[in-house]
Amino acid sequence: AQTVTQSQPEMSVQEAETVTLSCTYDTSESDYYLFWYKQPPSRQMILVIRQEAYKQQNATENRFSVNFQKAAKSFSLKISDSQLGDAAMYFCAYRTPNTGNQFYFGTGTSLTVIP
C-alpha cells in the first residue's frame, strides 16, 4: 500500500530564513509523481511544486525547491527566503497510474513564519 509520511506536524522559521519540510513515501512502483501543496488559512489548496520520479534533477520553483532521493523514498521541500505569506499547512502527495489517478496525501506540516 502507498503511504506518505510527514513526520513534522509543526515547523517554524524566521522571516527571510530557510526551512526544510520532510516527506517520505512507501511504494513499490517505479513510475510516479510527487507533489507539494500549500493550504493557507483560506483553505484553498495551491500547488507549490511537483516532481516526476523518472527525473533525477530536483524541481525548482522560485524560492521553492525539492530534494528528491528516489532510493531513500524521500521528497523534502526547501523554502528559501521565507515570507509571511508562506505560513500555511503543507501537504506532500503521491500519485501513480496504478491507483486510478488517486492522490495519497501526507498528514501535513503546519508552517509558522516569525516576523
Next chain:
Amino acid sequence: GAVVSQHPSRVICKSGTSVKIECRSLDFQATTMFWYRQFPKQSLMLMATSNEGSKATYEQGVEKDKFLINHASLTLSTLTVTSAHPEDSSFYICSASMRGWADTQYFGPGTRLTVL
C-alpha cells in the same frame, strides 16, 4: 489557467435535508474529478473519484447512497449530501485533472457544510 470553482462556499442546512455542491473547471476540460472531505487540522480524505459520463468510484466506507456524485460534463461535477445529519458537517473540497494520470490535480476553494 487551471481554475476550479465550487459553489456554494458555505451552506447551512437543517438535519434531514439534502444539499448540492457544484464543482466546475472554468478554463479546462476535466476528465476526472475528485471529492474530498477535510476535518479541522487534518489531511484530505478522498471520498470518490468520478470520470465524465460514468459512475463514480467510492472509497471504502463512503456511502454512495448518501453522497451522490454526478459528473455530467467535462466541466461540472456535483456532490449531493442526502438526508444530511450533523455528523456530515465538514469541509468538502473538489479537484480536477485535465488528462491522463500524470496531470496535476487542481483544487476548488472548498465548501463549508454545517448541518443543524
